[in-house]
Amino acid sequence: MAEYAVLAGRSVRLTRRNPDAVITSLVLPVLLMLVFVYFFGGAIETGTTKYVTYVAPGVLILCAGYGASMTATTVSVDMTNGIIDRFRAMDTSGTAVLTGHVAASVARNTAATAAVLGVAFAIGFRPQAQLTGWLAACGILLLYITTLSWLGAAAGLLAKSPEAAGGFTFVMLFLPYPSSAFVPVETMPDWLHGFADHQPVTPVIESLRGLLLDQPTGNSPWLALVWCLGLLAVTLPVCAALFRRRTA
């Protein structure tokens, strides 16, 4: 167990000292928040809810994507620069190394979430949730971040170079757009509805919004749970297999 803590500490330290990671995971989400609210927000009709209140959960989801996609790069750096050989020759488990990167990703995203929420509050985000709503929303967000981070780790194991690893994660960054994260799905063309309604980001975002605004959430939280746990159930063994293949 000690090796998990040591390696998580290592990954967090490496993240903190990587200016690229700090900018991408902290500054970028805040800027995006401002872009959506002030550049696009005026033209988007979201009913009685103010746009900033509508879009804040969407930006949280988007920045989870940015933070988690960086896991692909950090894992790939470890796999290509020789340090993984040293860890293996020291009998350190690959799972511990990967878990360390995921833990750093979760830490990074928690900081980003706090920053985005802070700015959102400052520019008029007014959620109505009670404590239980907040806790449930945080739990779902945490699970979503963890899932994306493991997907990122898998991409990092699959890619031949850190640059390529970054490219693999484009899907994660793109998925929030064809969902209800930024604009209501009804405003999209009909042929997109099927996809938008049945992809993992939509139930996550609907749960967050519903829970934070204290609106009915329907079965969204359960769907979000099923999507995340399902993806994790696939990704974890895939990561183990990819790691074995990569280090054979």
Place this chain on the structure above:
Amino acid sequence: MYPAAQAGWAIETQGLSKAYGSVTVLSGVDLRVASGSVFALLGPNGAGKTTTVRILATLTLPDAGRATVAGRDVRRERSQVRRAISLTGQYAALDEAQTGAENLRMMARLRGHSRASARSRAAELLDRFSLTEAADRRVGTYSGGMRRRLDIAAGLVTDPQVMFLDEPTTGLDPRSRRTMWEAVGTLARAGVTVFLTTQYLEEADQLADRVAVLDGGRVIAEGTPQELKKTVAAQRLDLTMAGPDAYEAAAARLAGRLLHRTPEGLVLGVATDGSAAHVRALLDEVDPQRTDVARFAVHSPTLDDVFLELTHG
């Protein structure tokens, strides 16, 4: 043919073979390394040196053959082997964004040291490798030589019995290379078995008790540096002649016995047993008037000569 080993063999391999797809990297490598000795695996690029080290360090499985390190089977007793070894690869395996001290403390913690004991172990190793001043600087700011030293230090956090060094001095300047050699010497005196690979014959000559020459995936020669040098029989007398005429005359006299000729430098090489009597006789024969030979030098064969003879002979 092998020296008697008091504590047995630190490394033993039999028929080690490995292929990547259709490319055969190792085809039947047999090695024995005595405990506490320094062993050099010498060979050109692509000879299979790194693959051998990776198999012995349990990072890669052999296709055939068996290998034991510190008495444990690399295939069946991976964990036990890993606890007895340390590996320093060709590329410094360190975190550039962590300081030297942080890297060492992390390695010590991963090997089960407590926080306090990791701290003191790191300080001790930094001191031993003259890195104390740079301890709190990020590794990204280190020179190539400092990185290598830190890399070796990282391998020593838990007192390994067997240490693998894969081309420890490739890319280092001559001074850093010296420092590295001293570090290997220190390890050897402390009783650690050192298995190193190198492309530099001088390095094997300087450091190793025994040398194996690997070429095309098989061991083509094995012995002490002295023994290997003996395989390239004679010594060589190089004569620098006083002028072109003298050069031509001497070349004609020695005709069939010349080992090499360099007209631009007016140098002729001829075989000798190295004794004063033989060198004197040769000089008299080539230059009875004692006017034609400007300088002479007697060369002992270098491992380079051995290497060239073995790999291209």
